[in-house]
Amino acid sequence: MELKASVSVDDTYRSTAELxxxxxxxxxxxxxxVAVDVTGTPWLPTLRVTAMRKGLQLAITPAVDNTALEGSLAAQDVLLDWFPEMLQRTSTQAETAAPSPLEQDRRGVGCFFSGGVDSFYTALKHLDEITHLIIIHGLDISLDNHVLWEEAVDRARTMATELGKELIEVRSNVRLLHAKHGPHWQSQAHGAFLAHVSLLLSPHLRKVYIPASDDESRxxxxxxxxxxxxxxxxxxxEIVHDGIEADRVAKLARIKESAVAMNHLRVCWWNLASKYNCGRCEKCLRTMIGLHIVGASGQCTSLPREIPSRAxxxxxxxxxGEGGELFARxxxxxxxxxxxxxTELVRSLSYAVNRNKFQEFLVTARFYVIDVGFGLVRYQARKLFGSNRPAKTTAL
Incomplete structure (x- = not known):
């Protein structure tokens, strides 16, 4: 059995893989x-992990870069070592081609940029080297959540301008592929997707930074x-994983010095609310507490000034995931x-990490019934009645 992929590029801006x-x-x-790579190379990471989930041979056309092909097999070895019971070894049927003659000095350096703590840290750390910031619709903001995306990308354009960088805007439905065919997005697939985008932007970028989610201790x-x-x-x-030397508090201590970060930081994972930052989810609260720790409480204008103890x-x-409790401790x-x-903050946080089983049950039930359940209802209602659709534009 095989996973067969036929790749084509439409008007140099959209790469499509018919699978x-x-x-x-x-x-x-x-x-x-911006114009994208026209070969099959950019699809190697994403389709490799999909084929591994199914145990299928990967057959891809047109030709792929030999270095990328060998690297994808090396990545396969790492993933198999980590997840031997979830993934399977695959083979490849593909022609290889010599790399195209690209002008190295004229291509830039990119950094994936959601506007979050990790991406701000890497962008500011390599500010003199980075030439482009990359934002993706379909990564952490679903393709049909137009309200949140429009605010996020508008702010990203502002941030890129204020940082003196070019913004590359990307859209993709790759996450839907993994939702249907696997593997697990967070634990096995999202890095391959970021690599896919990195390789797709080869006409413009010679190097891309992937901001680290965890520090060395984690x-x-x-x-x-x-x-x-x-x-x-x-x-x-060249794809570079960056930032493992700093934990989240250390990153906040670095980015608090940036007015751009303090005006536009986006950390919220609860995107169903279509809010840039809800100010009440675990990640928003974790970030607000971290800012308090580094002496920047109330300085971030994209988050509430006060930490709500009840929340x-x-x-x-x-x-x-499990990281929330670790960060809280x-x-x-x-x-x-x-x-x-x-202090009131310490008492509230101590209560959260030391809840008894009954209290934890109530919090869990409230989260899934009210936050998730009602959130999905409100989200579907917005889709149905149009409040979550893209704004109409008038032709010039």
Whole structure:
């Protein structure tokens, strides 16, 4: 059995892969506001992990870069070592071609940029080197959430201008491929997707930074990782995993000095609310507490000035995985180091991490019934009645 992919590029801006998986057709695409790579190379990372989930041979046309092909096989070895019970080894049927003669000195350096803590840290750290910021619709903001996307991309354009960088805007439905055929997006696939976009932008970029999600103390098998991301590189594009030397508080201490970051920071994972930052989810609260720890409480204008104690007590720490509780305990330790042993914030955060089973049940039930359940109802209502559709534009 095989995963067959036929890649084509439409008007140099959209790369489409027509797939046949287990005899079923599926169309996956990624487009940009700049010209994209016309070969099959950019699809190697995303389709490799999909084929591994199914145990299928990967057959891809047109030809691919040999360095990228060998790197994808090396990445496969890493993923198999990490997830031996979830993924399978695959083979490849593809022609290889020599890299195209690109002018290295004229291509820039990119950085994936959501406007979050990790991406701001890497962008500011390499500000003199980076020439382009990359934002993706379909990554953490769903393709049909137009309201949030329009605000996010408008702010991203402003941030890029204020930082003196060019913004590359990308849209993709690749996440739908993984939702249907696997593998797991967060643990195995999202790094391959970022590599896919990196390689797709080879006509413009010779190097791309992927901001690290975790610091050295937290490194664990994950879809994006310093041992994995560079393996997806090609002859034309170097992919770099950056930022593991700094934990989240250290990153906040760095970015608090940037007025751009303090005016536009976007950390919220609860995107169903169509709010830039909701100010009440675990990640928003975690960030507000971190800013308090580094002496920047109230300075970030894209988050509430005050930390709502009641919301801290009620926050569902595992909403975005196990990291929430770890971050909460680390923040308690940092607050203790600052001499805050009996403040309202410390009491609320202590309550959140030390809830008994019944209290945890109530918090969990509230999260899934009210936050998730009612959130989905409101989101579907907005889609149905048009409030979440793109604004109409008038032809010039």
């Amino acid at each position: 046949v998986i287990d005899g079923e057709s599926f169309t996956v695409w990624t487009e940009s506001d 490194l664990a098998p994950l879809g994006t990782h310093p041992d994995l991301d560079p393996l997806w590189s090609s002859s034309d594009v 801290v007590r009620r926050m569902y720490l595992n909403a975005a 680390e923040n308690l330790e940092r607050l203790a180091e600052l001499g805050e042993a009996d």
